Amino acid sequence: MKTSILNKLAFRSIFSHKQLYFPFLLAVSLLFSLEYILLSLMQNEYVLEFHPDLKIFVGMGIFFSTLLMVIISLYTSNFIQKNQTKEFGLYTVLGLEKKHIRWITFVQMLFNWIVTSIFSVVIGYLTGNLMFVGLNRLMKDTGAGLMDYPFQIQTALGIVALLLGTFLVSFIFHSIKISRLNPTELFVSAHKGQREPKGNWLVTVLGLATLGSGYYIALTTNDVLGSLMNIFIAIFLIVIGTYLLFLSLSIFILKALQKNKRIYYKKNNFLSISGMLHRMNNNAVSLASIAILCSGIILVLGLTTTLYRVMETQIASSMPTDYTVQSFLFDKEEDETYLINLENELEKRGQLEDAYLHSSVNTNGYFVDRKLIPLTTGSSVNETLNTSQSVVLIGETVDTYNEMQDETLTLSENEVAITSNLLDLEDFSTIEINGKEMQTKVVSNEAIPAEYGIEVLYLAFPDENQLEEFRIAFENYMGPNGDYAPSAYQYVLNFNIAENEDEIQNYLNERQEEDPIRVTTIEETSQNLYTLYGGLLFIGVIVSVVLIVGIILMLYFKQITEGHQDRENYRIMKQVGLEKSMIEKTIQSQIVWVFGLPLAVAVLHNLFVSKIVYTLVGLFGVRDLSIFGTSYFGVLVIFAAVYWIFYKLTSRTYYRIINE
Structure with a gap:
């Protein structure tokens, strides 16, 4: 078959799935524009000369953000390719071979790479100027200007190479998946029947044990050095427990409600519980992932905001006068x-x-x-x-x-x-x-x-x-x-x-x-602390933005997937005579529960780990519980508001699909 025809099919597929591709390309461009900013700061001459310690925190930010960006990009890319399965199955019926399908996905990969590379570098450089000035303001450095943030060719090439590597990995995984499926499976895999969801008591008990152990460690750790090690153990156990309980405990609870006739056989509960049962069976992993991402955002921003707010207190405590001289x-x-x-x-x-x-x-x-x-x-x-x-x-x-x-x-x-x-x-x-x-x-x-x-x-x-x-x-x-x-x-x-x-x-x-003396000034101490905590807050914001973009993508793609899956079900409900108001109420209750549950779990996690986090910030001399509490509460309220806004925006896509 001519390559030109395959290329046309590749681009036609992109534009026919624009609801998936355009948000995906925009999100990946935003994510890697943040990567451009971080990489550019690592090589910025002004930063290296006046804030050399900042390089350590930027390096930490690059490690965590790159890991998250690649995972989110691969996840969403796989989601898009999964939604093209039926289309590729149709191509095989029309005579295309697997090598032709691989070529189509390769062309789409090249298109994604070129578009995201251009936008990532352009957006990264333009927003990087503003964020560079903002970072220096956080560090109380008013001497930095836009001229101190030049365009860096090597950074741009690094972003292009990182994007190429990410898309190549996605292409390889998809090629392997295509080679293992026969034409019939390609055509029907998008519409496989749903089995009756089953819970697993062993998974539930293991989930409760790991989650409870994580909470216990978080609540019983009292010393600072112990908290530095134990917080990672606690977080690991809580993450494992969250996934296990979303997979199993949620099914047991919903099935228990099904067996309770007084609750289940009410008209407002019958459809909602049945729908939720299948939603949790299909989306437990993604909902647990959203809960973990929400927990991470609240934890990171709450921690860094607390540190930034206590700087003036720490400066006053460590420097009671403008000058100190110590003899040795x-x-x-x-x-x-x-x-x-x-x-x-x-x-x-x-x-x-x-x-x-x-x-x-x-x-x-x-x-x-x-x-x-x-x-x-x-x-x-x-x-x-x-x-x-x-x-x-x-x-x-x-x-x-x-x-x-x-x-x-x-x-x-x-x-x-x-x-x-x-x-x-x-x-x-x-x-x-x-x-x-x-x-x-x-x-x-x-x-x-x-x-x-x-x-x-x-x-x-x-x-x-x-x-x-x-x-x-x-x-x-x-x-x-x-x-x-x-x-x-x-x-x-x-x-x-x-x-x-x-x-x-x-x-x-x-x-x-x-x-043999050491002279310390309050100006030097202040500058060092603002560099330290301002840099931490900046990196915390960057990592949180990456997590928020990941949450938005998962919310958006979940709404699209469930919209297409539920459209036929709600069409049948209309045909059998169910009232439109009842159908809409059922839809609304399920969506609220599905998207409210991760946020509720995230709040619960942060309440339990707040004690060990407060002990941990003692490493930085933080001893004001009121500042710690108000920082966490403020971050929680703001994040909940942002989460609710994006939930409302993405739910419109769901309603539009099921009403088509």
Whole structure:
């Protein structure tokens, strides 16, 4: 057969299935335009020069988004090809061979590749300009402009190559499928009869067990480091459980409703339950996938929004003044003397405000049964400490605490002020520190800098002598040989500059080059945090957009598929005399349940994992539950509204098909 005829058949098939092809081509173009933006940021000279740390987060975004984009593209491409099965079956009846059908699909693949390549690069570059400027605004960098986002040939070629690889994989899978089917199967496979759906108790029990295990891990994990590992285990179990329960438990519930005569044999329920039974049997996997995608969007956006909102609090906590200078002479008297002399030198060059010297002891220990045990002791009896937990210990005097927190706290000789960023100490009245029992006064955890992510126990002692005893007792790990040594004092000079800031900055830069000190400014800290969390929020938005596009495609194609499957059924309902209002009510109730169920499951998943997620964000110093809760609730409300809008838009396609 002439190639020209096959080419015409290929393009005629595309335009006859425009309801499928055009949304597919638009969605794939949008997805890979986002890929263009991410790849271009990895090679952008402005980003590499001014925000080098951003490259790490962009790389993470590229990995996850590319994986999702390829999966979504292959899924939707396979969906379109499946809907062409009847058409290809007709071609075989008319005399076309399998090699001709493969050529038709190859031409369609080339068309898809060319169209999506052009639109992906063009849309990616145009929207990339705006997103590049928006990203820099998130990072509080107002110096970036459109000229800093040039067109990149190598990035465009990378997108074209990635699209070609994706479509080639789809073409290979479809070719294998065609070669395994005979002409009769090709013609009738699109209209195979539906068997009576059956549930499987083993699958149901396994689904409940895996889902329950995932929920249990999410609810019982209390430490930050444990949450970092356990959250992946919990998510994996929840995903598996979701698929298994959608496949089986939904069938059992609907069949139980069928057997209940008082419920099933009501005119409003009879058609709805029967229809839902077959819908769940046919669409359990896709509905479970939508539920997982919805859960992922809420989780990612809720997490990144929370981190972005707490930045100002973290900046204020880690930098109580505009400047800090830390000495690394590792000798108490030398560090203290050096910083006092430095403060005097700075006063000669300008005017300082709110200047004070802050000393502390930072070490580690075991915390078990309200007892603090040194590492040297705990390591030798660790086998008996079944509930022990390694914690960071910060020790100060009560005078330092009062100066830092602007308080007037007083402590007797046998008292210690105590607080923690993540441990619950509200009911603590006593604590044993290296064998010595002391009364406690629980204070605000604002005494702990926000940059501490793991469990920290803060202790304020009555005087310098007790702090020195604590420092000597709680030796820290030193060196590769496993030797322990008393922890060193950390001396930090905090201050603001009222006059001659440039001269003082120049002097500090000179001292930092010559002496073992570190100068930190609030401007540097702010820029680093905005780069970190602004980049995370940007990547979270990109990944969420990819997931949303995937959900929209699945919703849209589900409506088309079910519309064609149900059209004949509803035509028969009309012929047997069912009222139009009853038919429409049945349709509406089924659609609401089918598309409302994934969202409800997503909300349930996020409610159960919210505890472990809140514990996890403790790695970033997030300790404000109200910000975490409002961020998640806000994301949930906005996403539910967006989901409902696209549900309404895609359901119009369904109604239009069944009324044809």
